[in-house]
Amino acid sequence: MKAILGGLVLSLFVIMMVVPADAKGCIEGVVVGGAAGHIAGHHGLLGAAAGYAIGHHEARKNEKATQNQH
Numbered sequence: 027m028k029a030i031l032g033g034l035v036l037s038l039f040v041i042m043m044v045v046p047a048d049a050k051g052c053i054e055g056v057v058v059g060g061a062a063g064h065i066a067g068h069h070g071l072l073g074a075a076a077g078y079a080i081g082h083h084e085a086r087k088n089e090k091a092t093q094n095q096h
Contacts (some may be wrong), residue, residue: 051088055081 059077064070 051081051085052078053081055079055084 055077056074057077059080060070060074062077063073066073
C-alpha cells in the first residue's frame, strides 16, 4: 500500500513540475476566501474555492483589459 501511495505522490510531483502554473490572482483569492469562509461559519474550504474562482476571474478580466489598451 505504501508503495502505491508513494508512486502516486511521485507521479503527481512530476506532473506538477512539467505543467506550467498560471496562478495570477488565485493564491490571494484562496487566502482571502478561506479566511472569510472560516470566520463566516467554519466553511474555510468553500470560501477558498470561491475565492479561487473569483480571483482567477478578476485576474483574467484585468489581463484582457490590459491587452485591449495596447
